[in-house]
Amino acid sequence: MEKIILNKLPVPTFGWLKVNSAERDAAAFGTGEEREVLLADGSRAELSGGRSVFEVTAAENEKTSAVIYISGSEGKDLTTNVKAAAGAEVKLVQVYENSGPAIGSVNADIAENAAFELVQLYIGGKDTVSGIYADLAGRNSCFKADIGYLLDGDEKLDINLVASHAGKKSQSEISVKGVMRGSSEKTFRGTIDFLNGSSGAKGAENEEVLLLDETVRNKTVPLILCAEEDVEGSHGASIGRIDEAQIFYMQSRGIPVDKIYELTARSRIAQVVSKISDKDTADRVNAILTGGEEDG
Amino acid sequence: MKEEKTQVADIDRSLYDFRYEEDERDYLGSGITADIIKEISDEKGDADWMREFRLKSMEIYNKTPMVEWGPSIEGLDIDNIVTYIRTKSRMNTDWNDVPDDIKNTFEKLGIPQAERESLAGVGAQYDSELVYHNVRKEVAESGVVYTDLESAMHDERYAEMIRTHFMKLVPPTDHKFAALHGAVWSGGSFVYVPKGVRLEIPLQSYFRLNAKGAGQFEHTLIILEEDSYLHFIEGCSAPKYYEAGLHAGCVELYVGKNATLRYSTIENWSKNMYNLNTKRALVDEGGKIEWVSGSFGSHVSYLYPMSILNGRGARAEFTGITFAGEGQNLDTGAKIVHNAPDTSSYMNTKSISKSGGISTFRSAVTVNEKAAGSKSAVSCESLMLDRISRSDTIPVMDIRTDKADVGHEAKIGRISDETVFYLMSRGLSEEEAKAMIVRGFADNVSKELPLEYAVEMNNLIGLEMKGSIG
Numbered sequence: 001m002e003k004i005i006l007n008k009l010p011v012p013t014f015g016w017l018k019v020n021s022a023e024r025d026a027a028a029f030g031t032g033e034e035r036e037v038l039l040a041d042g043s044r045a046e047l048s049g050g051r052s053v054f055e056v057t058a059a060e061n062e063k064t065s066a067v068i069y070i071s072g073s074e075g076k077d078l079t080t081n082v083k084a085a086a087g088a089e090v091k092l093v094q095v096y097e098n099s100g101p102a103i104g105s106v107n108a109d110i111a112e113n114a115a116f117e118l119v120q121l122y123i124g125g126k127d128t129v130s131g132i133y134a135d136l137a138g139r140n141s142c143f144k145a146d147i148g149y150l151l152d153g154d155e156k157l158d159i160n161l162v163a164s165h166a167g168k169k170s171q172s173e174i175s176v177k178g179v180m181r182g183s184s185e186k187t188f189r190g191t192i193d194f195l196n197g198s199s200g201a202k203g204a205e206n207e208e209v210l211l212l213d214e215t216v217r218n219k220t221v222p223l224i225l226c227a228e229e230d231v232e233g234s235h236g237a238s239i240g241r242i243d244e245a246q247i248f249y250m251q252s253r254g255i256p257v258d259k260i261y262e263l264t265a266r267s268r269i270a271q272v273v274s275k276i277s278d279k280d281t282a283d284r285v286n287a288i289l290t291g292g293e294e295d296g
Numbered sequence: 297m298k299e300e301k302t303q304v305a306d307i308d309r310s311l312y313d314f315r316y317e318e319d320e321r322d323y324l325g326s327g328i329t330a331d332i333i334k335e336i337s338d339e340k341g342d343a344d345w346m347r348e349f350r351l352k353s354m355e356i357y358n359k360t361p362m363v364e365w366g367p368s369i370e371g372l373d374i375d376n377i378v379t380y381i382r383t384k385s386r387m388n389t390d391w392n393d394v395p396d397d398i399k400n401t402f403e404k405l406g407i408p409q410a411e412r413e414s415l416a417g418v419g420a421q422y423d424s425e426l427v428y429h430n431v432r433k434e435v436a437e438s439g440v441v442y443t444d445l446e447s448a449m450h451d452e453r454y455a456e457m458i459r460t461h462f463m464k465l466v467p468p469t470d471h472k473f474a475a476l477h478g479a480v481w482s483g484g485s486f487v488y489v490p491k492g493v494r495l496e497i498p499l500q501s502y503f504r505l506n507a508k509g510a511g512q513f514e515h516t517l518i519i520l521e522e523d524s525y526l527h528f529i530e531g532c533s534a535p536k537y538y539e540a541g542l543h544a545g546c547v548e549l550y551v552g553k554n555a556t557l558r559y560s561t562i563e564n565w566s567k568n569m570y571n572l573n574t575k576r577a578l579v580d581e582g583g584k585i586e587w588v589s590g591s592f593g594s595h596v597s598y599l600y601p602m603s604i605l606n607g608r609g610a611r612a613e614f615t616g617i618t619f620a621g622e623g624q625n626l627d628t629g630a631k632i633v634h635n636a637p638d639t640s641s642y643m644n645t646k647s648i649s650k651s652g653g654i655s656t657f658r659s660a661v662t663v664n665e666k667a668a669g670s671k672s673a674v675s676c677e678s679l680m681l682d683r684i685s686r687s688d689t690i691p692v693m694d695i696r697t698d699k700a701d702v703g704h705e706a707k708i709g710r711i712s713d714e715t716v717f718y719l720m721s722r723g724l725s726e727e728e729a730k731a732m733i734v735r736g737f738a739d740n741v742s743k744e745l746p747l748e749y750a751v752e753m754n755n756l757i758g759l760e761m762k763g764s765i766g
Contacts, residue, residue, distance in 0.1 A: 015365070224706060232707075
């Protein structure tokens with residue numbers, strides 16, 4: 001069986017932690033002929049198996065948004081290439097819906113004064129390996145990512161996000177919120193890379209992980225690489241259960257503990273869903289999250 | 297008026313850079329061979345188990361590849377490193393019995409003076425062997441053992457204790473340079489603090505590598521029994537040579553139930569040194585390890601003290617500062633393993649990069665399945681003083697239970713122009729203002745150091761900052 005190495009950490013670290021890359025059996029993921037799809041503004045695409053390359057492009061000073069659903073139990077392999085020309089704005093929403101094995105990558109070129117906003121939701125998923133590479137090459141280029149995941153059972157998720165700041169005054173803002181149950185496993189690698197010459201750049205990254213069962217396994221790897229003096233970078237991570245003071249407060253308002261966890265988990269993901277401006281997509285996601293029940 | 301230097305390209309190392317010529321007939325030869333290792337065993341009169349241990353370690357060394365991460369060590373050729381230098385002197389308990397050149401070295405470094413004024417005991421190693429070890433009478437009478445490891449190994453009172461602890465926390469299979477250490481280790485200290493004994497003044501071991509193109513492989517073994525307390529200080533330096541030098545020491549710390557060990561290090565090796573050191577602590581129920589670590593010297597450093605919290609309620613604190621200047625690539629940090637319920641850890645580090653120096657903060661926090669109720673907080677801050685330097689932050693958190701509370705925060709940035717402007721408006725020069733800000737940045741570490749070390753650290757920062765403008 002052919003093994004493939006994915007999601008390489010830009011700068012490797014202690015080998016025993018097994019976070020330097022993700023190794024997978026190639027045959028478990030999408031095979032067959034590659035399909036190329038151009039996504040125009042307002043497109044909604046769905047991938048339920050095989051290999052696809054999506055192109056999302058915004059010409060100078062234009063705005064483009066697109067939604068891609070990744071669903072179905074078949075293995076799949078998708079690449080999404082994003083090009084935001086000078087002054088353009090691109091918004092991409094990707095929803096992994098209880099998907100079978102999936103390899104995904106988003107490669108974004110962000111030019112001067114351009115902005116790329118990425119919203120990704122991983123709702124379940126047998127084994128998802130996802131790479132996100134944002135090249136902030138242009139001056140004042142901007143990358144914003146809101147990522148949410150909800151994992152249960154033996155689901156596995158492996159994410160590698162790299163925001164590479166080459167442009168002066170480029171900005172990145174990465175927010176990740178997750179809920180883990182059962183014996184699910186997740187690795188999130190998030191790298192803010194300030195290249196020499198990126199003076200005035202700013203990058204911020206934050207991950208909040210709510211752990212709800214004692215058999216979960218969470219790995220968080222937030223890197224800042226810096227070869228420039230005049231930059232500001234920060235990262236933060238908060239991993240664990242709900243704060244005891246918060247539980248106490250909610251209990252004092254008559255909410256049982258089980259419900260507190262359920263509400264908190266739902267609100268974490270709802271914060272990411274709220275970034276989806278396309279109403280149909282938001283409704284579809286909310287329907288999955290509530291199992292068809294009315295929320296509230 | 298006192299005249300001040302205005303341009304110092306590097307730390308003023310005159311305090312450390314003096315040296316005495318060695319007699320090369322005392323060298324056992326370069327590289328790692330079975331013959332050299334057997335010769336070291338003969339020199340030391342090793343017990344059979346130690347002879348076998350050394351040779352087995354050499355086999356592991358030969359089979360183990362170098363790690364695939366971290367700074368390059370291409371400039372280090374082990375075949376050219378002298379692993380053992382015969383001592384000119386047996387170990388002494390009186391400085392007057394130490395040969396003059398060695399005594400003068402330690403006098404210049406201020407060790408005998410510190411011993412008189414503020415320490416409970418001192419060990420001094422020169423190249424491969426301890427040349428001085430002494431402990432205050434009242435400390436010895438309390439049952440505290442502080443001696444060189446090799447004497448203790450040959451003393452029937454401690455031989456078995458050492459055999460059951462030596463390289464059990466850091467086995468030779470841990471990594472290539474742990475295996476090298478197992479093969480050629482020499483010198484180092486042994487400390488045993490009995491149950492209930494609290495040593496209120498510190499012990500200090502100082503390691504000096506004088507010889508050119510040599511390695512120092514000292515082994516420090518500290519065992520604290522229940523309810524005891526110790527502050528142990530480790531200092532190290534070497535004069536600068538063009539040839540690469542190697543430090544591959546090993547520190548193993550056993551912290552008993554409800555005991556506390558504070559382990560402070562100011563590392564100031566010269567900038568031809570490869571500092572590939574391994575430090576590890578095993579902490580029992582209710583015990584605490586406190587690491588205070590300052591990394592200023594070396595050409596290349598790999599240094600990540602590890603705390604294994606193995607008993608309920610065990611705690612670890614790591615406070616560190618790394619200052620990487622020209623020609624330095626310092627890869628430092630810490631590792632913490634939560635292996636029991638209700639354990640807690642706190643890591644607080646600062647790193648500064650200047651004049652092309654590379655500073656990397658690398659950490660690992662692991663909370664295992666059986667560590668329910670554990671908490672960990674990591675905070676690291678990096679300061680870039682120019683645009684030719686580099687600073688990387690590489691933390692990993694591996695959490696295997698839901699009943700944990702783990703937080704991490706990191707920041708990187710530069711000295712703010714507004715702050716410098718404010719201080720200059722109060723009459724400081726730009727250089728003074730920047731030096732003051734850097735000292736403030738390092739304040740959390742200097743507060744944790746013994747006073748004389750805090751003063752030394754502040755002086756080092758001040759000297760490094762001179763000439764930093766423009």
